[in-house]
Amino acid sequence: MDVTPDKNFSDDPFRAVIVGLAHREQPMEKLEEYLEELEFLARTAGIETVKVFTQQLDAPNPQTFIGSGKVNEVAAFAKDNEIDYIIFDDELSPSQMRNLEKEIKRKIFDRNLLILDIFYMRAQTSQSKTQVELARYEYLLPRLTGLWTHLERQRGGTGTRGGAGEKEIETDRRIVRSKITLLKQKLEKIDKQMHVQRKNRVSMVRVALVGYTNVGKSTIMNIVSKSDVFAENKLFATLDTTVRKVVVKNLPFLMADTVGFIRKLPHQLVESFKSTLDETRESDLLIHVVDISHPQFEDHIRTVESTLAEIGAIDKPTILVFNKIDKFPEPPEEEWKWDGEIHPAMKLEDLEKSWMARQDHQTIFISAKQKINLSKLREMLYDKVKEIHIKRHPYNHFLYDLPEDQA
Ligand SMILES: Nc1nc2c(ncn2[C@@H]2O[C@H](COP(=O)(O)OP(=O)(O)OP(=O)(O)O)[C@@H](O)[C@H]2O)c(=O)[nH]1
Numbered sequence: 001m002d003v004t005p006d007k008n009f010s011d012d013p014f015r016a017v018i019v020g021l022a023h024r025e026q027p028m029e030k031l032e033e034y035l036e037e038l039e040f041l042a043r044t045a046g047i048e049t050v051k052v053f054t055q056q057l058d059a060p061n062p063q064t065f066i067g068s069g070k071v072n073e074v075a076a077f078a079k080d081n082e083i084d085y086i087i088f089d090d091e092l093s094p095s096q097m098r099n100l101e102k103e104i105k106r107k108i109f110d111r112n113l114l115i116l117d118i119f120y121m122r123a124q125t126s127q128s129k130t131q132v133e134l135a136r137y138e139y140l141l142p143r144l145t146g147l148w149t150h151l152e153r154q155r156g157g158t159g160t161r162g163g164a165g166e167k168e169i170e171t172d173r174r175i176v177r178s179k180i181t182l183l184k185q186k187l188e189k190i191d192k193q194m195h196v197q198r199k200n201r202v203s204m205v206r207v208a209l210v211g212y213t214n215v216g217k218s219t220i221m222n223i224v225s226k227s228d229v230f231a232e233n234k235l236f237a238t239l240d241t242t243v244r245k246v247v248v249k250n251l252p253f254l255m256a257d258t259v260g261f262i263r264k265l266p267h268q269l270v271e272s273f274k275s276t277l278d279e280t281r282e283s284d285l286l287i288h289v290v291d292i293s294h295p296q297f298e299d300h301i302r303t304v305e306s307t308l309a310e311i312g313a314i315d316k317p318t319i320l321v322f323n324k325i326d327k328f329p330e331p332p333e334e335e336w337k338w339d340g341e342i343h344p345a346m347k348l349e350d351l352e353k354s355w356m357a358r359q360d361h362q363t364i365f366i367s368a369k370q371k372i373n374l375s376k377l378r379e380m381l382y383d384k385v386k387e388i389h390i391k392r393h394p395y396n397h398f399l400y401d402l403p404e405d406q407a
């Protein structure tokens, strides 16, 4: 079989080709945005994108997703350019994956698999490790092919190629099925413990930071709680929920930093991350953080809201925090346009006006990095949390005495 030998993580980064398909439901300009995000995801997984292929079809090809001519083109490129992986932006059916692998002779990833791999690399606690492992096995089970072999299974994350026959694959399937059963049992046990832990702190108001990945949730958590949560310019820097006790003035409450959302989060992941997301579901107040400097921030808001709806956490009081105003790309003066609607050539000032005018959520514009408007955010948090706190504890227990000058 035409596959080059394995690489180690210490070697050069893995080399990949990205493939995207524009069709009736996904026009080319949307596709280009999505592929940019896919490239960022690949980079996060330590994979370098060497080339991007796109194709326009009426609908995906049921056998190979893209057309057969394009398959040959990708295969030839992969052969001539030492390509390790072929990454597709959309979910591939098990048979599409198999057919593509047979034709191109490279390991095929789709967006889901890539996200699952990144989660796998990032998982820290036994809860998130178990959750990701379970989600990954469930996704892989119908997709086990010659190139996803027993080696793959030991290694777990991205990497490792080798061939295997149908018999070996059948053995693999059996092993994977029994692993799934074991992981589910393990997770149930962990979930029970976590539930008890959460129950033990019900009396304090609980606030959860939610939002698209890489918007600055952990940075805000660090500043507000003065803690040290891992934040960096990579997707899914945070997988495990971190909860900190925060005190603003005389008011203590709990603040949770949670996993970021992304477009097309694999269903298996949302399923198995339900308990991590319990922190969000059980919180009293959401801080929905948005990266206002990102050209697709409105798409991001929609993705976050629909994921929140999926886990049953949408109807909560919410503060909408537009972060990274320092990076907001102001349009050139001659393009300024302001008619009360939201559109691309808007100044930050006008964007603020139109969002502030909306009644559904409280809104604030900040820069966590440049420390702009942070005291206003604290103030807003204080008011909201206090409102919830007083409703819950009308006799005021837990509120510390304020120093005289602040009373
Ligand atoms: N320019 C600018 N960058 C910021 C700001 N806030 C955060 N960042 C940067 O954005 C990147 C992502 O920040 P994180 O706090 O890790 O974001 P997150 O939402 O926790 O990301 P995940 O945990 O990966 O979902 C980091 O490189 C931050 O330094 C800001 O106000 N302005």
Ligand SMILES: [Mg+2]
Residues within 6 Å of the ligand: 217, 218, 219, 230, 231, 237, 238, 257
């Ligand atoms: Mg984070």
